[in-house]
Amino acid sequence: xxxxxxxVLLRYQPLRICKTPRNLNFFKPAYSTSLPDSMEKPKVxxxxxxxxxxxxxxxxxxxxxxxxxxxxxxxxxxxxxxxxGKDGLFCFxxxxxxxxxxxxxxxxxxxxxxxxxxxDHLSLEEMKSRDIKVGYTPDVLTxxxxxxxxxxxxxxxxxxxxxxxxxxxxxxxxxxxxxxWMLGKGLSxxxxxxxxxxRTGQAVLKRLAGFNVAxxxxxxxxxxxxxxxxNKDAFAAMKNSAVFINTSRxxxxxxxxxxWALQTGQIWAAGLDVMTPEPLPTDHILTTLPxxxxxxxxxxxxxxxxxxxxxxxxxxxxxxLIEGKQMLKRLC
Amino acid sequence: MEKPKVxxxxxxxxxxxxxxxxxxxxxDIFEGAYPIxxxxxxxxxxGKDGLFCFxxxxxxxxxLDAAGxxxxxxxxxxxxxDHLDIEEMTxxxxxxxxxxxxxxxxxxxxxxxxxxxxxxxxxxxxxxxxxxxxxxxxxxxxYMLGKGLTxxxxxxxxxxRIGQAVLKRLSGFSVAxxxxxxxxxxKLDSSFPPAxxxxxxxxxxxxxxxxxxxxxxxxxxxxxNKEVFTAMKNSAVFINASRxxxxxxxxxxWALQTGQIWAAGLDVMNPEPLPADHVLNTLPxxxxxxxxxxSxxxxxxxxxxxxxxxxxxxLFKDKxxxxxxx
Numbered sequence: 001x002x003x004x005x006x007x008v009l010l011r012y013q014p015l016r017i018c019k020t021p022r023n024l025n026f027f028k029p030a031y032s033t034s035l036p037d038s039m040e041k042p043k044v045x046x047x048x049x050x051x052x053x054x055x056x057x058x059x060x061x062x063x064x065x066x067x068x069x070x071x072x073x074x075x076x077x078x079x080x081x082x083x084x085g086k087d088g089l090f091c092f093x094x095x096x097x098x099x100x101x102x103x104x105x106x107x108x109x110x111x112x113x114x115x116x117x118x119x120d121h122l123s124l125e126e127m128k129s130r131d132i133k134v135g136y137t138p139d140v141l142t143x144x145x146x147x148x149x150x151x152x153x154x155x156x157x158x159x160x161x162x163x164x165x166x167x168x169x170x171x172x173x174x175x176x177x178x179x180x181w182m183l184g185k186g187l188s189x190x191x192x193x194x195x196x197x198x199r200t201g202q203a204v205l206k207r208l209a210g211f212n213v214a215x216x217x218x219x220x221x222x223x224x225x226x227x228x229x230x231n232k233d234a235f236a237a238m239k240n241s242a243v244f245i246n247t248s249r250x251x252x253x254x255x256x257x258x259x260w261a262l263q264t265g266q267i268w269a270a271g272l273d274v275m276t277p278e279p280l281p282t283d284h285i286l287t288t289l290p291x292x293x294x295x296x297x298x299x300x301x302x303x304x305x306x307x308x309x310x311x312x313x314x315x316x317x318x319x320x321l322i323e324g325k326q327m328l329k330r331l332c
Numbered sequence: 333m334e335k336p337k338v339x340x341x342x343x344x345x346x347x348x349x350x351x352x353x354x355x356x357x358x359x360d361i362f363e364g365a366y367p368i369x370x371x372x373x374x375x376x377x378x379g380k381d382g383l384f385c386f387x388x389x390x391x392x393x394x395x396l397d398a399a400g401x402x403x404x405x406x407x408x409x410x411x412x413x414d415h416l417d418i419e420e421m422t423x424x425x426x427x428x429x430x431x432x433x434x435x436x437x438x439x440x441x442x443x444x445x446x447x448x449x450x451x452x453x454x455x456x457x458x459x460x461x462x463x464x465x466x467x468x469x470x471x472x473x474x475y476m477l478g479k480g481l482t483x484x485x486x487x488x489x490x491x492x493r494i495g496q497a498v499l500k501r502l503s504g505f506s507v508a509x510x511x512x513x514x515x516x517x518x519k520l521d522s523s524f525p526p527a528x529x530x531x532x533x534x535x536x537x538x539x540x541x542x543x544x545x546x547x548x549x550x551x552x553x554x555x556x557n558k559e560v561f562t563a564m565k566n567s568a569v570f571i572n573a574s575r576x577x578x579x580x581x582x583x584x585x586w587a588l589q590t591g592q593i594w595a596a597g598l599d600v601m602n603p604e605p606l607p608a609d610h611v612l613n614t615l616p617x618x619x620x621x622x623x624x625x626x627s628x629x630x631x632x633x634x635x636x637x638x639x640x641x642x643x644x645x646x647l648f649k650d651k652x653x654x655x656x657x658x
Binding site for chain 2 (some may be wrong): 021048050051052060071073092093094115142144147148150151152154155157158160161162163164166168169170172173174175176177178179180181182183184185186187188191205206208209210211212254278279280282283287293294295296297298301302303305306309310
């Protein structure tokens with residue numbers, strides 16, 4: 001299904017539920033749901049409080065919702081304490097959900113729903129072995145992620161951060177309009193190589209189509225070989241004039257090799273939305289390199305996309321918890 | 333025969349262009365990698381046959397007088413010529429050349445880069461890495477949210493060469509609707525996404541992204557004023573990569589501060605360079621770039637060579653300018 005089709009599907013559901021008469025008795029809704037009156041509402045934990053309201057509303061209608069009070073990752077000890085006895089967990093890529101957390105939750109935990117498409121923070125094998133259903137949010141963020149990849153590529157190739165700094169450091173004041181000042185690399189006539197032509201890779205390819213690129217290349221590999229794939233050899237093999245962009249996961253890059261490559265001119269520049277660790281320490285060497293453009297993991301950060309992700313994650317959670325409902329996007 | 337004398341108003345011109353000039357002319361090059369001071373320009377243009385200049389050199393009747401009657405060929409290394417008094421030059425029989433086409437791709441690309449940097453808040457987001465904001469939030473569901481092109485309406489004011497190149501580049505971004513306003517309807521072939529020719533008012537009312545790609549003329553000066561920003565959606569993103577003079581800048585500041593529009597991205601402004609303490613530079617919803625539209629090596633080398641060819645074309649009776657303004 002395309003992104004726009006997902007948006008339509010999700011928007012019908014709230015309309016149906018909202019047609020109910022207002023009823024202050026939260027535990028006995030006037031409309032029929034798949035939840036018998038005699039049954040307790042499932043208990044769910046949401047691991048931070050800045051989730052779009054549309055998702056919270058959906059969950060509150062059918063569940064007993066415990067929301068961690070912070071707009072930052074839930075501290076581990078609190079997570080372990082408050083997941084105890086919960087039926088469902090609504091979490092984020094910053095919450096490492098491994099055997100320790102599953103043990104702390106106990107046998108009640110039936111569903112884990114992550115508001116992300118990546119799931120490297122979830123111990124899937126553990127969850128499978130405990131018959132825990134896992135939901136995630138693919139597709140709805142493909143457009144936003146591909147768009148941010150282009151934004152980052154262009155910001156890197158056209159040196160936007162460096163150029164903007166020249167407004168403040170006197171550089172523009174001196175040069176004004178220089179024929180060879182702040183020269184960047186153009187996409188016109190270039191060769192673009194995409195490593196990983198899945199959903200997002202294809203959406204990136206589509207967006208690059210209008211930029212007079214001379215040639216597109218792509219390759220991929222089996223999942224086993226991905227960690228630190230971009231290492232010293234890889235950067236040495238690239239052109240010295242090459243621009244490297246990573247908006248997938250920081251773990252694909254040997255970061256020290258990248259620093260070396262940028263400092264010694266093995267490649268011309270790099271743009272990263274993902275890195276190790278996240279967040280990066282404020283004084284990390286990558287933040288000091290003029291040919292490195294960094295953004296703080298904002299690939300899916302647009303208003304409509306995050307609403308869609310939150311709704312989908314809520315629907316996934318309800319789908320796994322409520323009899324008669326289905327998880328829309330199930331990992332396992 | 334004596335070689336024609338030409339003045340080049342700054343020293344950081346790509347060498348292939350200077351070589352072309354040196355082969356056929358006596359070349360006087362201002363020594364600085366910055367705009368030639370006015371008094372030096374007046375002094376050194378005296379008696380010159382040709383002038384190789386930049387958009388930072390306003391060539392007014394005063395300069396033409398200082399040059400004297402020898403001056404017959406002016407070549408600007410730019411597409412825009414609002415810094416040149418074309419009417420006066422034409423009256424004096426001076427041929428004027430400029431450098432269209434060869435920088436179209438680079439400028440259109442920078443316009444899209446600026447749009448995305450503005451709509452996805454790249455500068456603000458980048459600052460969070462060093463100011464501790466990211467450390468606090470890590471990955472927040474509603475952190476640093478931007479505006480997506482997907483499903484949006486994009487309105488382009490001025491669908492000339494560069495406007496069309498911008499349209500082409502945006503075609504892959506799942507934009508729902510393209511609108512444009514211009515003096516006349518443009519004939520677009522099938523390589524372009526469909527774009528509807530609308531009134532300026534409709535463009536403002538319906539667009540989520542308004543991109544100004546027009547030339548600066550008496551008709552377009554300060555076109556984007558208080559009424560215009562009010563007519564735009566409060567959620568709109570305004571992009572200007574053409575000329576600063578098309579915008580009433582005080583009105584833009586007001587519009588950004590009061591939420592008449594959501595954000596603006598500018599590659600051109602008034603003055604250039606902008607003072608570092610200018611209010612535009614303090615607004616979180618304003619993304620500024622220092623007029624780098626065509627700053628790609630291949631484009632600049634091509635512009636320089638073309639400007640040299642134009643200059644030479646205007647100096648020799650048996651030659652022609654490649655692209656003349658008048």
